[in-house]
Amino acid sequence: MTLVSVTMKHAQTSRRKTGRPLSFDREEVLEKAMLAFWDSGYETTSISDLTAAMGVTAPSLYAAFGNKQELFLEAMRRYAGDHTALEQSMAEAPTARDAITEMLRGAAMLYTGETTPPGCLLASAAATGSPDALAVRDAVAAERRSVRDIILRRIAVDITKGLLPPDTQPETLADLAIAVTQGMSVLARDGADRERLLAVAEAASASWGNL
Amino acid sequence: MTLVSVTMKHAQTSRRKTGRPLSFDREEVLEKAMLAFWDSGYETTSISDLTAAMGVTAPSLYAAFGNKQELFLEAMRRYAGDHTALEQSMAEAPTARDAITEMLRGAAMLYTGETTPPGCLLASAAATGSPDALAVRDAVAAERRSVRDIILRRIAVDITKGLLPPDTQPETLADLAIAVTQGMSVLARDGADRERLLAVAEAASASWGNL
DNA sequence: TATATTTCGTATCGTTCACTATGAATTATT
DNA sequence: AATAATTCATAGTGAACGATACGAAATATA
Numbered sequence: 001m002t003l004v005s006v007t008m009k010h011a012q013t014s015r016r017k018t019g020r021p022l023s024f025d026r027e028e029v030l031e032k033a034m035l036a037f038w039d040s041g042y043e044t045t046s047i048s049d050l051t052a053a054m055g056v057t058a059p060s061l062y063a064a065f066g067n068k069q070e071l072f073l074e075a076m077r078r079y080a081g082d083h084t085a086l087e088q089s090m091a092e093a094p095t096a097r098d099a100i101t102e103m104l105r106g107a108a109m110l111y112t113g114e115t116t117p118p119g120c121l122l123a124s125a126a127a128t129g130s131p132d133a134l135a136v137r138d139a140v141a142a143e144r145r146s147v148r149d150i151i152l153r154r155i156a157v158d159i160t161k162g163l164l165p166p167d168t169q170p171e172t173l174a175d176l177a178i179a180v181t182q183g184m185s186v187l188a189r190d191g192a193d194r195e196r197l198l199a200v201a202e203a204a205s206a207s208w209g210n211l
Numbered sequence: 212m213t214l215v216s217v218t219m220k221h222a223q224t225s226r227r228k229t230g231r232p233l234s235f236d237r238e239e240v241l242e243k244a245m246l247a248f249w250d251s252g253y254e255t256t257s258i259s260d261l262t263a264a265m266g267v268t269a270p271s272l273y274a275a276f277g278n279k280q281e282l283f284l285e286a287m288r289r290y291a292g293d294h295t296a297l298e299q300s301m302a303e304a305p306t307a308r309d310a311i312t313e314m315l316r317g318a319a320m321l322y323t324g325e326t327t328p329p330g331c332l333l334a335s336a337a338a339t340g341s342p343d344a345l346a347v348r349d350a351v352a353a354e355r356r357s358v359r360d361i362i363l364r365r366i367a368v369d370i371t372k373g374l375l376p377p378d379t380q381p382e383t384l385a386d387l388a389i390a391v392t393q394g395m396s397v398l399a400r401d402g403a404d405r406e407r408l409l410a411v412a413e414a415a416s417a418s419w420g421n422l
Numbered sequence: 423t424a425t426a427t428t429t430c431g432t433a434t435c436g437t438t439c440a441c442t443a444t445g446a447a448t449t450a451t452t
Numbered sequence: 453a454a455t456a457a458t459t460c461a462t463a464g465t466g467a468a469c470g471a472t473a474c475g476a477a478a479t480a481t482a
Contacts, residue, residue, distance in 0.1 A: 019428025020478040041339035044254050047470055049341075057431065062471065119338075123397060127330075127338035128252035130260075141401045172410040175398055179411055182397040183390025186334060190352045192386065199383040200390055207418020230458025231448040258440055268461060270442070279440065 026064055029054040033065075034075035039117035042072050042126045043133050072125075073139055079121045080143050087150050096158040097208045100151060100177050104201035107181045112194035120185035144182070148174050173208075180204045237275055240265040244276075245286035250328035253283050253337045254344050283336075284350055290332045291354050298361050307369040308419045311362060311388050315412035318392045323405035334396035355393070359385050384419075391415045 036045050036053040047068060051058050065071040086103070093099035111119050122144055126137045155170040184197050192200075247256050247264040258279060262269050276282040297314070304310035322330050333355055337348045366381040395408050403411075 017428075018426070018480040020430065022429070039339070040341060044340040044344070046341075046468075048468080058470085059431080059472070060429070063429070068470065124339040127397075127400070128250070128335040129255040130251060130257075133255070144397070144401060169410065169414075171407070172414050175403065175407055175411045176391070176414045179394025179398055179415075180387070180390055181394065183392065183394030186338070186355070186393040187386055187390055189338070190355060196382070196386055199380065200386045203380075203383050203387045204390075204418065207415065228458070229450045229456070231460065233459070234448095257438080259438080269440085270461080271459075273441070274459075 022064075024054075024056055024060070029056050029064075030071075030075060030078060033071055034078050034121070035117065037072055037075050037125050038079065038119075038121040041124060042136050043129045069133075069136055072136055076121065076125070076140065076143065083146055083150060086147065087153075090150060090154045091157075093154075095163055096151075096155045097205065099154050100173075100208075101201065101205035103151075103177070104180060104184070104204055105198060107184055108194060108197035108201045111185055111188035112192075112197055118188040118191075120182065120188075123182040123185035124189065144178060148178050151177050176204075176207075233275075235265075235267055235271070240267050240275075241282075241286060241289060244282055245289050245332070246328065248283055248286050248336050249290065249330075249332040252335060253347050254340050280344075280347055283347055287332065287336070287351065287354065294357055294361060297358065298364075301361060301365045302368075304365075306374055307362075307366045307384075308416065310365050311384075311419075312412065312416035314362075314388070315391060315395070315415055316409060318395055319405060319408035319412045322396055322399035323403075323408055329399040329402075331393065331396035331399075334393040335400065355389060359389050362388050387415075387418075 032054045033050055036050055039045075040049065047058055047061070050068075050071070051061055054061065056064070061071065065074060090096075090099035090103065093102060107120065110116075117124075122140055126133065126140045129137060151174040152170050155164065155168070155173055158164045159166060159168055159170065180200070184192075184200055187200065188197060243265045244261055247261055250256075251260065258269055258272070261279075261282070262272055265272065267275070272282065276285060301307075301310035301314065304313060318331070321327070328335075333351055337344065337351045340348055362385040363381050366375065366379070366384055369375045370377060370379055370381065391411070395403075395411055398411065399408060
């Protein structure tokens with residue numbers, strides 16, 4: 001736990017609210033909602049499914065998170081986490097290729113976790129859907145695009161450094177990296193184990209040799 | 212009664228049925244259902260959406276296709292087509308690498324068609340869902356696995372021919388090919404145009420150089 | 423203790439879901 | 453023309469959907 005979060009927690013507990021206290025840990029039930037969406041998707045996970053998974057009644061869910069869409073967006077942000085962390089780890093890698101290889105390995109691990117659903121929430125939860133859920137799909141797409149932009153910038157750094165040939169197409173390589181990660185999610189959903197996904201990550205990384 | 216009509220009746224191949232004739236072309240409305248599922252997914256496309264897209268009332272839909280699941284499965288089979296066609300075109304390619312490159316190019320074209328929804332039906336329509344739709348997800352997964360098996364066998368051919376090194380991992384390369392195609396579907400959904408997807412296809416193919 | 427405030431569980435709300443009962447309409451056969 | 457067979461459009465079915473109204477319960481403050 002970071003220093004900031006500790007400070008925040010103390011500040012929160014010191015300023016007590018009047019009225020009946022919450023009977024559940026908000027972060028805890030949000031985590032369970034995230035897992036439910038991760039497993040079953042946005043539109044295809046009902047409020048009934050969510051209340052069952054979270055151990056919270058519907059009125060409590062709405063009081064704490066607003067509505068289904070806001071709950072999903074918050075769960076997605078929790079899943080995607082802080083992108084500065086990804087950006088920093090990629091910046092620390094010696095080369096863009098190493099950075100992307102490491103990202104692919106991380107995806108292989110994440111998509112085959114023993115305590116989490118298979119695949120990637122960003123790939124699975126809102127691949128398609130009704131017009132009503134367009135805003136959610138756009139938000140998920142924006143999250144993917146954000147990751148792509150980080151990859152893009154990291155590749156650009158290596159080009160300016162001369163570590164990659166000047167005719168390198170950073171957009172195409174970033175697209176390919178995103179495609180491989182999202183495709184690995186499909187493989188995980190189809191039952192591919194960690195070993196298979198890691199092998200795919202290595203194979204995709206090997207491709208960079210002649211680019 | 213002529214001899215011909217008697218023969219046809221007994222052979223169950225009579226062209227004219229008794230009773231009121233169908234007011235729609237079955238293949239035509241199936242195509243429209245396929246496009247609806249392609250665009251909006253299996254569970255997230257309602258019967259009401261389907262009847263509107265197909266121009267057919269609900270009772271007609273059920274009379275012609277059974278139920279929603281059977282309609283989807285038939286639409287998916289229409290989408291995926293006959294796999295012997297894919298197998299043959301891959302067999303005719305000079306190398307497995309050429310075959311897969313051509314498959315990736317074909318996917319790039321298919322996922323960015325001007326008269327069809329973006330992306331791949333197999334990737335988008337049932338990425339996740341409720342327990343009720345498990346059978347549909349399994350069917351879609353089986354379709355993907357079928358394509359993977361075709362790639363797998365094509366690679367194996369080149370290994371036995373000596374066109375690929377004997378330590379080549381056909382499973383990993385097949386997984387990677389599937390991952391790239393399914394990932395390209397996500398890119399298409401996010402707005403990537405044909406040029407970008409074709410560039411990804413070429414970049415993924417280039418990877419084979421050092422494997 | 424009395425009051426204000428907030429969350430609790432119960433019991434719904436109106437709408438949409440996948441699906442169908444019913445009888446009129448349309449055809450081939452007799 | 454009469455009959456049998458099939459599809460048509462209308463109008464629903466019960467169940468599940470996302471979301472809430474409401475009063476009891478639990479806390480802080482006066």
